[in-house]
Amino acid sequence: MSNHSRSTALVGAFALVLSWAQWNVCAEVPQRRAALWAGAREQPATTPSDQPTKPPTPAPTPPQTPPHTPAPTPAPQAPVPGLPAEPTPPPPAVPVAPLPMPPKPLEPPGKKALPPGTEVILILKEGNRVTGILVEELPDAIRVRIAGIETTFKSDMIERYEVMRPILERYEEMKRAIGEDPDGLATLAEWLRSREQHELALKEVNHLLKIDPNHTEGKRLKLLIEKQIELRSKARSSDPKAPAVRPAPANAAPKTPVQSFPLLTDSQINLLKVFEIDLDDPPRMTIKRSTVTRLIDENLGTPHIPVTQEGRDAIYRKTPAAILDLMFKLRARDLYAE
Incomplete structure (x- = not known):
């Protein structure tokens, strides 16, 4: 065999081997794919515990708010020529303490003043009630006589005051109600004496002693009232500015003459003060x-x-x-x- 024939035979054999190898490769590919698919179906499912655990993601940190810094006060701008100047804000108001109010008058201006000798009841702000004879009514105070002692009450102490009915009017009512009762007449005389109606008190005492000459309280009141009338007369005679003695009623009994006697002692003055005490409103x-x-x-x-x-x-x-x-x-x- 010539060399050319051998070469041709070798090339043909080599081509045949190469074709067979390619056919085997193409035949194995589908088999491998089927095997892989079958193996994947037979493999058990992976549990969460088999999977790698991821570390927990930390919660996001809230952003920190920077501290509040007050805005800087803008500096006053220089006025621009040709433009109107901006108005200057007024300064902040400074609180001013209220001025003390003057004491409120007891009665509105223009009201008729009460005459001295009127019996009044003072209702104080603390709740007490004071009964006395009006001495003087001032714009910011009132002066009354209680058990023979003059006392001044400021208007800021008084809630209000009440004016009693006239003494003579109440006296007539009491006299009609008492009649000829000796004890009632003694009570009436004491009521008049405590309200400085000495002449009327003496009249009722004299009437009492005519009914009952041995009435013990009537005798005591007669002595006391006569002493008070004499002391008042002496005080007015020593003071020329003192008002004149009020005349007794026309139907009053004649005044019993009083013998002169020395000045009262401290014990006697204290005794008079005891008799002047009003048990309904005691001091x-x-x-x-x-x-x-x-x-x-x-x-x-x-x-x-x-x-x-x-x-x-x-x-x-x-x-x-x-x-x-x-x-x-x-x-x-x-x-x-x-």
Whole structure:
């Protein structure tokens, strides 16, 4: 065989081998794909625990707000020539303390003033009620006489005041209601005396003693009223500016002449003050315990002193006004000065 024939035979064999190899490769590809597909179907599903755990994502941090910085106050701009200047804001208002108000007058201006001697009731802002005889009505105060003592009350202490009906009008009503009762006449005379109606009080006392000449309280009131009238007359005679003595009513009984006597002692003045006390509106006063003991010991067996020790001990706990009222009922005149 020639060399050319051998070469041709080798080339043909090589081409045949190459074709067979390509056919095998093309045949294996579908088989491998089928095997891979079958293996994937038989492989178990992967659980979450088999998967790699991812670290938790941290929560986003809220952005921090920078501290508030007040805006700078703009500097005043220089006025531009030819343009109107901007108005300057007014300065901030400074609070001013209110001025103290003057005391409010008790009554509006222009109202007719009350005449002195009118009986009034003062209702104080603290709740107390004071009854007295009007002495003077001022723009910012009122002066009254209580148990013979003049007292001034400022308007800022008084809530209001009430004017009582005229004394003479009430006197006529009481006189008609009492009639000829001696004890009632004594009460009426004391009521008139406490309101400085001494002439009328003396008239009623004289009428009382005509009905009952031995009436003890009537005798005491007669002596007391005559002394008060004399003291008032002496005080007015020494003061030329004092008003004249009010004349007694036309039908009044003649005044009993009073003998001259020396000036009163301190004990007698204190006794007069005791008689001037109004038990319905008593002033502040103090009664010693020893005086109460004497009152009980000297009046044992009377209806006003209890029989039991507990009842007598209760007398010590009474108010001074109640003890003084008990003295009046027992006629304990020797204890009045104490």
